[in-house]
Every structure is written in C-alpha cells, then in structure tokens.
Amino acid sequence: MLRRLGTSELFVSSVALGCWPITGLTTLDVTRDASLKTIRSALDSGINFLDTAYAYGIEGESEQMIGEVIAGRRESVIVASKGGLHREGRSQQHDARPETLIRECEESLRRLKTDYLDLYYLHAPDPLVPPAESAGAVAQLIQQGKVRTAGASNLNVRQLQQFHEVCPLTAVQPHYNMLQREIESDIVPWCIQNQIAVCVYWPLMKGLLAGKLSRNHQFQEADGRKKYPMFQGQEWEKNQDFVDDLKRIACESGCDVSQLVIAWTIRQPGITSALCGAKRDWQIRETAGAMSVQLSESALHQIDAALARRGASVSRSAVS
Numbered sequence: 455m456l457r458r459l460g461t462s463e464l465f466v467s468s469v470a471l472g473c474w475p476i477t478g479l480t481t482l483d484v485t486r487d488a489s490l491k492t493i494r495s496a497l498d499s500g501i502n503f504l505d506t507a508y509a510y511g512i513e514g515e516s517e518q519m520i521g522e523v524i525a526g527r528r529e530s531v532i533v534a535s536k537g538g539l540h541r542e543g544r545s546q547q548h549d550a551r552p553e554t555l556i557r558e559c560e561e562s563l564r565r566l567k568t569d570y571l572d573l574y575y576l577h578a579p580d581p582l583v584p585p586a587e588s589a590g591a592v593a594q595l596i597q598q599g600k601v602r603t604a605g606a607s608n609l610n611v612r613q614l615q616q617f618h619e620v621c622p623l624t625a626v627q628p629h630y631n632m633l634q635r636e637i638e639s640d641i642v643p644w645c646i647q648n649q650i651a652v653c654v655y656w657p658l659m660k661g662l663l664a665g666k667l668s669r670n671h672q673f674q675e676a677d678g679r680k681k682y683p684m685f686q687g688q689e690w691e692k693n694q695d696f697v698d699d700l701k702r703i704a705c706e707s708g709c710d711v712s713q714l715v716i717a718w719t720i721r722q723p724g725i726t727s728a729l730c731g732a733k734r735d736w737q738i739r740e741t742a743g744a745m746s747v748q749l750s751e752s753a754l755h756q757i758d759a760a761l762a763r764r765g766a767s768v769s770r771s772a773v774s
C-alpha cells in the first residue's frame with residue numbers, strides 16, 4: 455500500500471521502519487546482527503520507507519547499518535534522514551545553522567553510502583537559528599541534487615510556515631498516536647491545506663500500544679522509557695486499562711494489538727505514514743501486517759468508546 459509523499463514523485467509505504475531503537479542507545483538487548491536483520495525484514499515485509507537521523511547512534515550507527523542493507527537495492531528504498539541535532543556522548547545538542555546542516559547531510563550520505571537522500575528533515579527547532587535560515591540550507595542541498603525533498607520535525611505551525619516560505623516542505627514529522635493527538639487541531643489541518651505529508655513518530659507510544667508490556671513491568675534504568683510520564687503511576691495504570699480494551703477489540707478483529715493500533719493510525723485524515731520502531735525482525739514483520747488490516751465499523755466504534763473511557767492522557771514535547 456504505497457502513498458504519495460506530499461506532492462512529490464515519491465511513493466512510500468504507510469508503515470515505515472523507524473531506525474532509532476536499532477542503535478540500542480535507549481533500547482535494551484540490541485545487537486548489530488539483530489538490527490541488520492530488522493532492517494532486512496522491514497524491506498522484505500512490504501516496507502520501502504526507512505526513517506533515520508544524523509543523531510541516531512553515537513557515531514551514526516543507524517545510518518551506517520542502513521547503508522549496509524540498502525547497498526545494491528538503493529533505488530527501491532525511500533531513505534529519510536534528519537540534521538540539526540547531534541550527540542555529545544549520550545546527550546543531544548541543537549545546531550541547525552546552515553553550514554552545520556550541509557556538513558551533517560554530507561556525512562549522512564557517506565554513512566549511508568549513497569549520493570542522495572529522498573527526504574531530509576530539519577530534526578528540531580534550534581532556539582538560536584530561525585527556521586527560515588535552516589530552510590535555506592535544505593533548499594541549497596536540493597538544488598545540488600543531494601536531497602530530493604524537504605521535511606521538518608518537531609516544529610510548530612508558525613515555524614513550519616517560516617520554513618515552508620523559503621523551502622517548500624514535502625513532509626513533516628511530529629509525534630502522534632492514539633493517546634497523543636494534539637496535532638489533529640493544528641499541524642494536520644495545515645498540512646492537508648498545503649498538501650504536505652504527515653509522517654508520525656511514536657505510533658506505538660514507544661511500545662506501550664503494542665500491548666506486550668505487562669502491567670507489572672519493571673523498567674530498567676537504561677530503558678529510555680522510564681523517564682516519560684505515560685509509563686509512570688496513574689497514567690501507566692490507565693494506559694494498561696486502555697490496552698486491555700484494545701486486546702479485546704484486536705481479538706475480535708483477528709489481528710494483533712500493534713496491528714490494530716497502526717491500522718487505526720494510518721487511516722486517520724492527513725496521516726501518510728506511521729514510523730514504527732522495532733528492535734527485532736519479528737516486531738516489524740508484525741507491525742507491517744497492519745498495512746493489510748481492514749478495520750470494521752464495529753471495531754472503529756469500539757476503539758472510539760475505549761478512547762472515551764481512557765480520557766485525556768499526558769503528552770510530551772521533548773525530542774528523543
């Protein structure tokens with residue numbers, strides 16, 4: 455099930471592989487071999503869209519592994535990367551100055567062993583650099599043929615507009631899932647109006663909505679999820695009640711919970727693709743299966759009722 459990316463000539467799968475967990479920086483039990491297998495499995499499961507970033511891995515391991523897997527089949531894969539955010543050890547620093555974006559893009563191309571990126575996002579707003587300045591650098595990369603289309607991630611509508619005026623956007627990348635839906639009131643309508651693709655991250659709420667974390671799961675210190683409010687206290691309990699509802703609906707629908715959640719996500723107005731992270735090959739094979747799940751009217755009503763029972767949930771604005 456391929457969808458047009460904005461008004462570009464690119465067609466992407468409605469489920470993409472999010473290539474953050476494969477670095478193992480905040481995800482436990484990740485090995486290089488398992489990660490290479492995960493990327494290969496994604497491409498063998500009908501996914502043609504890979505989402506990575508300059509900052510994924512201490513030294514760009516995510517891009518390096520993708521480069522290894524796509525060698526020999528570059529033309530059939532849509533590769534998206536991001537710049538303007540880099541790692542200093544385990545922490546992240548903003549730097550979206552034009553010269554930095556150009557240098558990082560060139561480094562990403564070397565790591566990916568390719569001479570073009572299909573989509574290049576500004577990773578996040580830099581408080582010291584106006585979005586229009588970063589946009590100028592992306593426009594230059596497009597003119598040089600190093601990048602095919604422009605994107606922006608974690609920007610609000612005003613910042614998106616400023617970027618778009620200098621370098622027309624093909625895609626935006628905000629966070630979005632069944633329980634964190636703020637973008638429906640501003641970013642999504644703006645993108646629909648401007649024919650810009652919306653590629654969403656955290657569609658499984660970092661694994662919570664895959665339905666396999668038990669209610670008494672103890673998060674280890676090294677697990678990046680421990681710090682987020684939706685994995686703590688009352689929010690965790692309410693989210694687990696919600697997942698129990700989803701399990702019943704998924705069972706009636708003949709699919710897994712992760713497939714129910716992703717099938718729902720990719721049918722929401724304006725949503726082009728769900729960027730699904732995975733640390734194992736079986737996980738992405740499972741979520742890729744969502745592309746062939748047709749949700750019945752009854753399942754959709756039951757999901758609405760479960761959402762109403764769950765009520766408003768906490769969100770977040772930080773970048774990971």
Ligand SMILES: NC(=O)c1ccc[n+]([C@@H]2O[C@H](COP(=O)([O-])OP(=O)(O)OC[C@H]3O[C@@H](n4cnc5c(N)ncnc54)[C@H](OP(=O)(O)O)[C@@H]3O)[C@@H](O)[C@H]2O)c1
Nearest residue numbers: 472473474475655656657658659660661664730731737740
């Ligand atoms: N632009 C940005 O600032 C930004 C920020 C964050 C992410 N992203 C992008 O969006 C992608 C998605 O975000 P994410 O990877 O953080 O979160 P996610 O897709 O919501 O969740 C991924 C996690 O869910 C679990 N999982 C996945 N499939 C599963 C399955 N079938 N069954 C059970 N568990 C499953 C795995 O964790 P466990 O097995 O450990 O439970 C996996 O690491 C990233 O990979 C990245 O490409 C972008």
